[in-house]
Amino acid sequence: MRSIFIISLLMCSLYAFAQNDIMQGPFKLDNESSIYIKSENNFYFPLTLYFEVKGRVYKIESYEVNGAKPHVETVFFTKINNVKNVIVLISWQQRHFAERINGTFYQVYGYDYLHGKLIKNFIIKNGQNLNGLDGEIDGEELHFKYENAGEIRECIKSAY
DSSP states (O other), X not given: OHHHHHXXXXXXXXXXXXXXXXXXXXXXXXXXXXXXXXXXXXXXXXXXEEEEETTEEEEXXXXXXXXXXXXXXXXXXXXXXXXXXXXXXXXXXXXXXXXXXXXXXXXEEEEEEETTEEEEOHHHHTOTTSEEEEEEEXXXXXXXXXXXXXXXXXXXXXXX
């Protein structure tokens, strides 16, 4: 009996150790699927969004280094045209002294969850207002309006 307990603790510890590189999630999409964002050992693409369904794992998108490593600001779900969407806000610190750029760059990513599949929503990624700098470029102040889930949800609701 004692050996079963020790083996159970060891297995739980190994599972927890294997999951320590998950940065956000897992978040359930339904009873059979979930998503999570994981830290990768890749210099150019250090964060990756994964989709898991029925025990199978799919890499959906990797977030690249852009002046700095990407940082997950928020992950949430919303409906767009009656389709469940995963929305991810990624940010990068920007410090370019020669170009006089100082601030944080933001990019909103969207993914449609439809018929058990998660696919990129390019309308969201390429949306005019859903990326931008909050900071300063060559002395001009810029303000990115959609830095959290509530603001992004309102923008999506009014535009789509």
